Amino acid sequence: MIRRLGFLTIPGHDPYENLALEQRLLETVEEDGLILFLWQNARTVVIGRNQCAWKECRIEALEQSGGRLARRQSGGGAVFHDLGNLNFTFLSHAKNMDSSRQNRVILRACQDFGIQGQASGRNDLTALGRKFSGSAFYTHRGRSLHHGTLLLDVDLEDMLRYLSPDRQKLRSKGVDSVRARVINLKELCPTLGVSEMESALLEAFEQEYGLQARQVDLSGVLDARWETLAARNRSWEWNYGQRVPATWSSARRFDWGGVDLELVVTNGCVSQVRVWTDSLDTQLPQALETALTGRRFQKSELWAAIQILPWPETVRTDLSSFVIEMENENHGRL
Secondary structure, three states: OOOEEEEEEOOOOOHHHHHHHHHHHHHHOOOOEEEEEEEOOOOEEEEOOOOOHHHHEOHHHHHHOOOEEEEOOOOOOOEEEOOOEEEEEEEEEHHHOOHHHHHHHHHHHHHOOOOOOEEEOOOEEEEOOEEEEEEEEEEEOOEEEEEEEEEOOOOHHHHHHHEOOOHHHHHHOOOOOOOOOEOOHHHOOOOOOHHHHHHHHHHHHHHHHOOOEEEOOOOOOOOHHHHHHHHHHHOHHHHHOOOOOOOEEEEEEEOOEEEEEEEEEEOOEEEEEEEEEOOOOOOHHHHHHHHHOOOEOOHHHHHHHHHOOOOOHHHHHHHHHHHHHHHHHOOOOO
16 A cells, blocks of 8 residues: 655756666665656657667667667657656556556646546557657566656657657557657647646645655665666667677567567577567567577477467467468478
8 A cells, every 4th residue: 555655856867867766766665655756868769678779769860969879677669858858757566556546647737737638558648639648667576667758848850850660560550650649738738848747747646645745865766776777777788789690580560569580590490589579568578589599490399489488379379470471481491
């Protein structure tokens, strides 16, 4: 049960430090606590935990303009942050995490400005049928976070300039551009600013849970562990990772997310596997990589490896379509 609320806003706009702080808040949130953390990043593309940086972002254009690429812990897709965007993070022990209540906090705050928003699916909030907020989720050692964006006055031209979304993903949502899918809340309330939204969110947070929120004490959080996390977040290894020099690769999009599968085949066996995905399930890539590594590059073995994965049958069926594609490309020799 939640018995205490914490609230935090910070002045810094460094994505690596902010993401490190978010992780430290997750690691230290009390068992009966719920924290609402509000933060901003200056000109940053943030990719999901298991995404390929080169596929999701026009990296050269971003870096030439002084922007930065960052990787977060949660799954899901790439997002663009600037100072017209306000990020929110709810943090608690997993047993107290309730995304529907947390969405109500955001929607209640929007109502203060005459904006009628709706929850769409598991991780989007919309107004007039267009997305103004997307969320992702992460659980580790019994603690969970729910974080996302609030588009207040984001530069949509920059969003289009730096993001390179999968065209299949856009088509699956019935639109053909990023611009057609999103909306800035300032279009609906021209006087809305970041500070006004922060105040409205704090008030809605306290109203939803019937408790007074106290400022989070950072004295035990901005420590050596935070510095280590920030250094990791800045590193090339964390943000870009290592691509496999693939013998066979393919990309497919399913209802639950897109998957890029890369295999290296040595002496007839799969010696290396890399899975890139915007699925919200952060465990799937490692499970698939482990299942396929060491298997013979033949239909029966790869098919069997996928069938024993601990995922719903629909997911296993979708992933099996890669094997069918491999067989077709190898003219039935798999």
